[in-house]
Amino acid sequence: MRLKLARILFTLVLTLTICSSSQAWGGLTALRLSYEGLIRSEFEYDLGQTTVLIALYGSTKSPLLFFNMHDDENTAVEAAMDILPESGGSLLSLEHSGERLIQFSLNGIVYRFDPNRIFTGTGARLTLERYGPFSIEAFEVVRAFAQHLVEHYGLMERPVIVTVHNNTEGTYSAESYLPGAEYAGDAREVYLHPAADPDDFFFVTDSRLFELLKEKGFNVVLQDNQRVTDDGSLSVLAGKAGIPYVNVETQHEHLQEQKRMLRALYEVLPSVESPSE
Ligand SMILES: [Zn+2]
Numbered sequence: 098m099r100l101k102l103a104r105i106l107f108t109l110v111l112t113l114t115i116c117s118s119s120q121a122w123g124g125l126t127a128l129r130l131s132y133e134g135l136i137r138s139e140f141e142y143d144l145g146q147t148t149v150l151i152a153l154y155g156s157t158k159s160p161l162l163f164f165n166m167h168d169d170e171n172t173a174v175e176a177a178m179d180i181l182p183e184s185g186g187s188l189l190s191l192e193h194s195g196e197r198l199i200q201f202s203l204n205g206i207v208y209r210f211d212p213n214r215i216f217t218g219t220g221a222r223l224t225l226e227r228y229g230p231f232s233i234e235a236f237e238v239v240r241a242f243a244q245h246l247v248e249h250y251g252l253m254e255r256p257v258i259v260t261v262h263n264n265t266e267g268t269y270s271a272e273s274y275l276p277g278a279e280y281a282g283d284a285r286e287v288y289l290h291p292a293a294d295p296d297d298f299f300f301v302t303d304s305r306l307f308e309l310l311k312e313k314g315f316n317v318v319l320q321d322n323q324r325v326t327d328d329g330s331l332s333v334l335a336g337k338a339g340i341p342y343v344n345v346e347t348q349h350e351h352l353q354e355q356k357r358m359l360r361a362l363y364e365v366l367p368s369v370e371s372p373s374e
Pocket residue numbers: 166167170261262263
């Protein structure tokens with residue numbers, strides 16, 4: 098959060114403020130030129146009586162979009178921002194509390210959910226129930242938010258969906274998908290490079306991406322798109338829809354490694370932009 102705040106504060110305001118009335122720019126509250134020379138667009142989205150900010154760096158027209166959905170994963174944001182000028186892509190980032198979970202008020206009740214668990218109905222219900230109260234009204238608010246993210250930013254129309262995440266040492270890693278581990282049933286294949294930190298890995302839904310990134314010497318996990326647990330994460334939605342999806346995940350503070358991974362992904366992407374056989 099501190100990093101994001103600093104970026105906003107150091108933003109050179111272009112003073113181009115647009116009201117939210119225009120249909121094409123629904124919800125857009127400001128357009129700014131960030132100090133990296135990237136256009137920052139801010140969209141406000143109301144979850145009940147709570148507003149979250151959807152920030153977009155770069156152009157919506159760029160085919161390559163990096164999606165940061167956890168507000169406490171700042172290394173991922175920094176890595177994506179750093180390589181945007183060379184990749185020509187864009188970065189979509191949810192900004193609210195600096196925490197992983199999003200909290201919102203609806204009719205006097207406070208609800209909480211994980212933004213990467215709302216892309217299916219089953220997941221949205223489970224994540225609300227896990228972190229607080231559940232109601233049909235809150236469920237509909239959360240599902241509408243997921244639909245907005247998918248449709249407004251054309252996530253399913255892109256040749257590949259790319260998310261950027263960070264994790265903590267010794268918890269979730271590529272090893273979590275090995276036989277006998279917690280998420281073994283969600284993976285079709287796991288490749289661990291002997292020299293790589295298991296916390297730094299690609300999680301993909303496409304076997305071509307798996308092979309290409311493995312050949313480059315990275316840890317890679319291939320989701321089992323048929324058997325994967327429906328937890329509402331974006332990879333589940335992409336896997337069911339047959340859309341190539343990549344999560345570029347590193348441990349917090351592994352900035353150089355995350356940039357190296359993003360560059361490697363950028364190199365292999367042209368090979369997967371053609372339809373799968
Ligand atoms: Zn995350």
